[in-house]
Amino acid sequence: MKQLFYPFDISLESEMKEPLDFNRRSRTKDVDRVFRAEITNVIRLTEMEKLFQVRIMDDAERQRFTFLPGQFLMLELPGYGEIPISISSAPTNKGFLELCIRRAGTVTGALHKARRGARVGLRGPFGTHFPMEKMKGNNVLLIAGGLGLAPLRAPIFHVIQNRSDYRNVHIFYGTGSPEQLLFDYQYDEWRRIDDIEMEVIVERPDPNWKGPVGLITKLLDHVEINPRETYAIVCGPPIMFKFVCARLSDLGVPMQRMFVSLERRMHCGMGKCCRCNVGSTFTCMDGPVFDYWSVMNLKEAI
Numbered sequence: 001m002k003q004l005f006y007p008f009d010i011s012l013e014s015e016m017k018e019p020l021d022f023n024r025r026s027r028t029k030d031v032d033r034v035f036r037a038e039i040t041n042v043i044r045l046t047e048m049e050k051l052f053q054v055r056i057m058d059d060a061e062r063q064r065f066t067f068l069p070g071q072f073l074m075l076e077l078p079g080y081g082e083i084p085i086s087i088s089s090a091p092t093n094k095g096f097l098e099l100c101i102r103r104a105g106t107v108t109g110a111l112h113k114a115r116r117g118a119r120v121g122l123r124g125p126f127g128t129h130f131p132m133e134k135m136k137g138n139n140v141l142l143i144a145g146g147l148g149l150a151p152l153r154a155p156i157f158h159v160i161q162n163r164s165d166y167r168n169v170h171i172f173y174g175t176g177s178p179e180q181l182l183f184d185y186q187y188d189e190w191r192r193i194d195d196i197e198m199e200v201i202v203e204r205p206d207p208n209w210k211g212p213v214g215l216i217t218k219l220l221d222h223v224e225i226n227p228r229e230t231y232a233i234v235c236g237p238p239i240m241f242k243f244v245c246a247r248l249s250d251l252g253v254p255m256q257r258m259f260v261s262l263e264r265r266m267h268c269g270m271g272k273c274c275r276c277n278v279g280s281t282f283t284c285m286d287g288p289v290f291d292y293w294s295v296m297n298l299k300e301a302i
């Protein structure tokens with residue numbers, strides 16, 4: 001019989017045949033429903049980013065609303081427009097949703113001027129999610145660069161709240177400079193959780209910085225992992241996850257066990273407008289979470 005050549009580890013073939021969540025229909029139900037919501041708190045994180053606590057106003061809708069780590073919302077600021085934003089809070093938090101938003105242009109600029117009590121519209125949740133179930137019983141590397149800590153926060157909360165389901169957990173975070181660090185008030189709290197290691201690195205330190213200096217890949221030089229029992233979630237700009245995933249590959253972590261979140265410009269969030277597609281793949285519905293193997297095979301994805 002002819003020997004087939006597999007450019008990947010064939011023992012992982014079953015993982016590759018099993019898509020993350022193929023039920024597009026279930027993920028797009030209620031896409032037209034706009035939840036009326038209110039900004040209940042605004043926390044300034046850095047010069048460019050603010051954390052918005054947003055509450056769905058109807059009690060029953062708020063209780064019913066659920067999402068999975070990695071999913072996003074379409075947030076409408078009436079009169080300005082609608083934008084995709086990752087949900088940055090714990091999936092179990094029923095009181096409010098947290099959205100970490102960088103000031104980038106029209107909608108985000110207007111949002112940054114919004115105060116407590118401002119009304120917004122929310123649609124969603126949309127998209128694929130990080131496969132937290134599949135990761136159970138394994139080591140988990142949670143890696144973010146810059147604004148990537150926003151989508152990483154939901155899986156971090158999930159792992160913390162279900163700590164016994166996972167083995168060793170490492171959080172690695174890197175930014176350009178110390179003043180760009182997001183959620184720095186939470187690092188000590190996360191470090192105090194049983195067996196969670198967190199390391200933070202910056203490229204350009206200030207005189208007060210006592211931690212490591214360099215690119216985030218440097219933090220992976222010291223990590224001891226069993227690649228066969230390790231999953232990784234990597235969030236950040238494409239250039240960062242390209243280098244991080246290459247480094248993880250060198251360490252032996254299969255690309256099917258690395259998960260990234262792709263950002264594309266989006267309009268409808270429901271596979272109708274073709275704003276977000278890469279070839280025949282719609283980032284809003286087939287993503288934004290993909291395993292790195294799929295991303296590598298998606299032309300022009302990164």
Ligand SMILES: Cc1cc2nc3c(=O)[nH]c(=O)nc-3n(C[C@H](O)[C@H](O)[C@H](O)COP(=O)(O)OP(=O)(O)OC[C@H]3O[C@@H](n4cnc5c(N)ncnc54)[C@H](O)[C@@H]3O)c2cc1C
Nearest residue numbers: 083084085086100101102104105106107108150263264265
């Ligand atoms: C799935 C997903 C999740 C996201 N999660 C977050 C989040 O948690 N926090 C956050 O701050 N931002 C997030 N973004 C990016 C956010 O949607 C954009 O910054 C926002 O749409 C910009 O809208 P605007 O009207 O303020 O800017 P515009 O006036 O429309 O544009 C201003 C500038 O931003 C650029 N831009 C617009 N959209 C994007 C985009 N999607 N990616 C890269 N550059 C863009 C434009 O090219 C332009 O240079 C996410 C995007 C996606 C697709």
Ligand code: FES
Nearest residue numbers: 267269273274284
């Ligand atoms: S955002 Fe419209 S098709 Fe994806």
